[in-house]
Amino acid sequence: MSLALYAHPxxxxxxxxLVALYENQxxxxxxxxxxxxxxxALRARWPIGRFPLLxxxxxxxxxxxxxIEHLHLRHPGPVPLLPGDPLQALEVRFLDRFFDNYVSTPQxxxxxxxxxxxxxxxxxxxAEARRLLETSYAWLERHLADGRTWAAGAHFxxxxxxxxxxxxxxxxxxxxxxxxxxxxxxxxRLLARPSMRRAVDEARPYRHYFPLGAxxxx
Numbered sequence: 342m343s344l345a346l347y348a349h350p351x352x353x354x355x356x357x358x359l360v361a362l363y364e365n366q367x368x369x370x371x372x373x374x375x376x377x378x379x380x381x382a383l384r385a386r387w388p389i390g391r392f393p394l395l396x397x398x399x400x401x402x403x404x405x406x407x408x409i410e411h412l413h414l415r416h417p418g419p420v421p422l423l424p425g426d427p428l429q430a431l432e433v434r435f436l437d438r439f440f441d442n443y444v445s446t447p448q449x450x451x452x453x454x455x456x457x458x459x460x461x462x463x464x465x466x467x468a469e470a471r472r473l474l475e476t477s478y479a480w481l482e483r484h485l486a487d488g489r490t491w492a493a494g495a496h497f498x499x500x501x502x503x504x505x506x507x508x509x510x511x512x513x514x515x516x517x518x519x520x521x522x523x524x525x526x527x528x529x530r531l532l533a534r535p536s537m538r539r540a541v542d543e544a545r546p547y548r549h550y551f552p553l554g555a556x557x558x559x
Contacts (some may be wrong), residue, residue, distance in 0.1 A: 344369035347395075359536075362412065374392060397415065433499050436498075443473060444507040508531065513556055
């Protein structure tokens with residue numbers, strides 16, 4: 342098989358790529374990073390050691406957004422994850438960066454801080470991260486005000502591949518305020534998507550890894 346993905350099912354960035362793969366029913370070998378030797382194999386291909394990592398033939402591709410763009414170009418399916426119009430594609434890429442930088446990054450800041458020993462924690466940084474999440478929720482609520490079904494409009498895209506796991510975990514970390522009704526509805530639509538439901542179910546056995554306590558509601 343030409344495609345292989347080094348990934349862990351509980352990782353939000355791995356879920357981002359898995360959603361893209363599942364959306365278009367792309368066949369691939371899942372190289373689970375808890376299986377013996379797979380993390381060493383990943384580091385041999387990508388010394389930074391971050392995941393996911395996609396292997397396509399002789400080519401190794403890190404970084405979730407770049408992996409999804411590669412899949413869009415080399416392994417297209419019935420769900421185009423980037424529009425053909427360059428300006429529409431630019432909006433999708435902007436929203437992809439929004440969810441990465443302003444939802445996932447502060448969410449991970451809070452989680453990683455909780456994993457530190459008590460004397461090494463950063464309460465100021467955590468407070469700033471929580472404020473950024475609140476600001477991001479408010480911006481997204483306004484962004485969705487024009488009746489968008491998905492982040493960039495009527496069609497599921499690269500931006501939604503990231504939004505699905507990032508909002509999933511962000512709401513566990515810093516609950517989306519009740520007043521952000523559109524964000525709650527958007528998160529619910531993402532979680533109802535079969536590709537995301539599959540990723541969530543595959544990650545269920547690892548919920549004890551979540552240091553803040555995984556809620557039972559999802």
